[in-house]
Amino acid sequence: MDFVSIRIITDDIGRLVGFYEGITGVQAAWGNEDFAELRTTHGTLAIGSTRTVALFAPGSARPADNRTVIIEFLVDDVDAVYERLKDTVQDFVNEPTTMPWGNRALLFRDPDGNMVNVFTPVTPEAIERFSR
Known part of the structure; x- marks a missing residue:
């Protein structure tokens, strides 16, 4: 599958x-x-x-x-994405925050209320986990 x-x-x-x-x-x-x-x-x-x-x-x-699914996008620089989106996204859940699992994440809702997470791995472990 x-x-x-x-x-x-x-x-x-x-x-x-x-x-x-x-x-x-x-x-x-x-x-x-x-x-x-x-x-x-x-x-x-x-x-x-x-x-x-x-x-x-x-x-x-x-x-x-929907209040259960988070749509996630891996980005090179979550802080730069936040700066680019802050005047267009209407519903931010948080500002860029470094999470305990090593990703710097930005959460917001799309116009239908679906949760969106854009994130950048920042710790060595997270960077390795997402290396392609």
Whole structure:
């Protein structure tokens, strides 16, 4: 089994795709007006409109109703990302903070309320864990 992507269901796909394009610098690949993907080297963030839910399991997903998943992006310099995003992101959970496991992390919510973590490994152990 190989992990491929995480999909977010939203009522406003244009807004959410634009948000993630802005924070990641990755251009979305649109499959159609109801589905887009932001493909990175190691994973894909898929975004689908609520209209797609009826195609695979009607009523199984509700947009803007998640408080359990954190979408994470590895970045070279979390402090620089914070400076770049501080005027565009509306809902920061914290400022860049060094965590006990060795990552410097910045948490915020996307326009649908999903938690996003951008982080940089800063201790030797964390740097080794994420070396590619």
